[in-house]
Ligand SMILES: NC(=O)N[C@@H](CC(=O)O)C(=O)O
Ligand SMILES: [Zn+2]
């Protein structure tokens with residue numbers, strides 16, 4: 001296959017030849033071979049497929065929220081070609097056997113995936129580390145969905161084991177002892193969008209995050225493990241991660257939403273860590289734009305509308321996001337708030353480096369042909385009902401996103417937004433190709 005005249009994030013315009021699963025040549029003036037499929041990418045932007053290093057695809061255990069099929073369609077339609085799945089499923093991914101149980105479900109994936117191991121009081125590190133883990137984590141230092149919170153002494157042991165096995169540790173860092181219990185009394189009731197979700201932000205305080213990041217990075221230094229701080233939501237948290245020698249990630253909801261949006265979102269804006277003030281959100285955005293933050297990942301955490309239609313303290317935490325991450329970032333690039341190379345680094349190059357995905361994250365000869373093609377000047381309104389996640393709602397309703405036209409996984413079309421228009425490149429009427437997702441560690 002030959003993609004001609006594509007603009008790259010660095011401003012070059014090139015032809016890209018794909019041979020089998022790999023990028024063969026990146027050059028200009030490549031002539032199509034006889035019988036070679038040609039995609040004219042004139043005025044389109046070609047990006048390495050996004051790597052979402054933080055998703056909750058819910059199976060086994062919670063197929064009513066999401067399945068590997070719906071979630072990886074959502075990923076493909078959002079330009080995400082690799083995902084890393086978190087362990088808070090049922091059973092949790094805390095032993096070799098439980099890893100195998102998840103791997104069976106993951107066979108339905110249409111994009112590449114990694115599976116992480118998790119830590120609980122009764123985890124089985126011996127059998128777990130025998131498996132091809134992508135990373136250890138998220139290791140929960142506070143309870144979140146799945147109630148997998150662990151104490152610091154167990155965390156210390158687990159990080160030590162990870163260091164011995166040369167596995168990166170992704171950490172959910174909040175200090176429960178610093179949560180503000182008094183906020184519970186202020187709740188006047190109200191369910192779903194009527195709930196006063198600002199109380200959730202007050203409850204799981206900004207201090208609780210940065211204090212625990214300091215402790216987690218100290219354990220990293222003591223043990224020599226590579227620590228990656230998940231979903232940092234505050235400038236203080238990002239600065240603590242950097243000072244502590246860890247890598248860190250920011251999620252689209254902490255980049256584009258703040259407590260100002262909670263009037264409208266209610267429990268649909270409840271997640272851990274919670275949304276922060278507009279002032280903090282701006283400072284987080286600055287740190288993403290200037291390269292202080294290593295990666296953007298979604299923490300795609302779908303729950304049904306029925307589950308979200310509950311009181312503030314009963315509703316589950318988490319929002320979907322795998323389909324809207326790259327579109328939101330590309331809209332910021334269109335607006336001049338982020339450079340295209342920064343976007344590429346945040347969602348492709350850097351996650352590939354942090355998680356040792358050696359053949360991914362770049363459009364260069366020899367790399368996997370995981371690619372996504374967009375018209376950078378064609379934003380659309382984000383609509384929950386248009387997304388492919390099973391939960392069918394989005395906290396970004398009505399915002400603009402620059403969505404992919406075409407996504408490829410290891411040289412095969414996994415998503416084509418205009419099926420039929422392009423010589424049958426996809427297999428079904430929704431535009432999805434029947435691609436066999438592969439475990440990135442196998
Ligand atoms: N972020 C969330 O609010 N929820 C996540 C768990 C997590 O990442 O903490 C979930 O799995 O629902
Ligand atoms: Zn978390």
Ligand SMILES: [Zn+2]
Nearest residue numbers: 054086138299
């Ligand atoms: Zn998470």
